[in-house]
Amino acid sequence: MAINYSEKIPNNVDLTNDRTLQRALEHWQPHFLQWWHEMGPTDFEKAEVYLRTATSVDAEGWARYGSVHMPEYRWGIFLADAVPERKIGFGDAMGQPVWHQIPGEYRSTLRRLIVTQGDTEPASVEQQRLLGHSCPSLYDLRNLFQVNVEEGRHLWAMVYLLHAYFGRDGREEAEELLARHSGDSDKPRILTTFNEPISDWLSFYCFTYFTDRDGKYQLKSLAESGFDPLSRTSRFMLTEEAHHMFVGETGIGRVIKRTLEVMKELGTDDPAKIRAHGAVDLPLLQKYLNFWCSSSLDLFGSEISSNSAANFANGLKGRPDESQYVDHVLRGATFHLETPDGKGAVQAEDVPMLNALNEVMRGSYLKDCEIGLKRWNRAIERAGHGVRLTLPSPHFRRTIGAWAGQPLTPEGRLIPRDEYDKRLHDWIPSESDRAFVRSLMQKVVEQGKMAAWVAPPERGINSLPVDYEYVHLA
Ligand code: BYC
Secondary structure, X not given: OOOEOOOOOOEOOOHHHOHHHHHHHHHHHHHHHHHHHHHOOHHHOOOXXXXXXXXXXXXXXOEEXXXXXXXXXXXXXXXXXXXXXXXXXXXXXXXXXXXXXXXXXXXXXXXXXXXXXXXXXXXXXXXXXXXXXXXXXXXXHHHHHHHHHHHXXXXXXXXXXXXXXXXXXXXXXXXXXXXXXXXXXXXXXOOHHHHOOOOOHHHHHHHHHHHHHHHHHHHHHHHOOOEHHHHHHHHHHHHHHHHHHHHHHHHHHXXXXXXXXXXXXXXXXXXHHHHHOOOOOHHHHHHHHHHXXXXXXXXXXXXXXXXXHHHHHOOOOOOOOHHHOOOOOOOOOEEEEEEEOOOOOEEEEEEEHHHHHHHHHHHHHHHHHHHHHHHHHHHHHHOOOOOOOOOOOOOOOOOOOOOOOOOEOOOOOEOOHHHHHHXXXXXXXXXXXXXXXXXXXXXXXXXXXXXXXXXXXXXXOOOOOOOOOOEEOO
């Protein structure tokens, strides 16, 4: 069904013919806008931003671009087209028709999954709300706001499910999604990474590279769900998500490009000299990669998880790209898992595959993360330098699961705890590293100008030139 923009809430779910649901969502809408006014990029409400807005759910030509004041962005409810006669593709109910309503026995689990997913979306907007004040260019400022409005729309996607399928408790959860706040000591966001401050653009690029990629993998697994409305909404969210990871990958790539230029200009790889010249030395970038990668790895949950086993067996949450696997039931399958033995060594055991699905997903995610690393390392190699950027061991600096709190190097070697404590800031940014990065973050908003710590992008948005006025500041 086409997206109807003539309604108060743009949608392709035929809202006009469900007056109760329409009223409930129209009641939530001002609360969302109030939240946006208070917790979004508040100081840029009058800016005209060159944004894309979804116009259809087709993969081809699904968005239009134009200047928008962010509070007037048309947040709405867009589900990917239904697949006729879709069947559950995994778990014990494999082959049975998908559900168009919530099965009673899975109600609370599905609500928990939807609320957890929904909670991350406004959290990220809150985390990024002050970044506009230190943007490196109008191009970047526009990308930040594009990401922000789409995360707002992803909140709408989950709130729609809560309102449409869960009744009163769904409506209460929708209110709570606006009441918890990132980093709030009384009412924090649900998942750890979404309470980390994002106070500089290097963190923003790393967040969109690593944490949005967790979003990609979680959404891919929800897109497999036997609960069809969740599958359809997740599928369309993935279309929007691709740009967010693009911002991360090209952002980090541009930082590296600029650093390599400075290294060439100065004829040195001495971090102190590179910093004195106002660029990000590669060891410092490596620390940021270590920080955000390890934090994002926690978002997959514990290595051994009865939640993930039940979610899979019951057809609620599959593996990303489930169809690429041969066995979709996994009863009897095992996974070789390494965990710390508590005495400073590593033990290996074969565990039921069903219980290890968080780890399986973490593995696929890490492979995807490697792609950017390869590209960046090629640029470093071409410039004639021997340094290589790496991903930290998946066991490094974990706070969730079997490896939580274990003293390991980024290479994954267990070391004495006092050595770990002493060396931690060799591996993740120290307060002085962060202060240096913050010192680089001076707002650049003159048309066509770019901050000195990051190279311009190769091309602009929607075939426009890089120096286009992507944001017209009031
Ligand atoms: N922090 O069996 P366990 C995105 C909790 S990002 C705090 O180990 P399970 C985006 C867990 O909730 C994608 N708590 O794990 C990106 C559970 O609590 P309860 C977001 C954590 O359940 C950028 C307990 O520990 N989407 O979209 O198999 C910008 C034991 O859990 C954490 C989703 O996450 C943590 N890191 O898997 C904007 C999808 N990890 O229930 C957006 C929905 C675990 O015992 N969520 N816990 O009270 C899920 O599928 C699962 O909840 C998780 C955890 C994958 C998060």
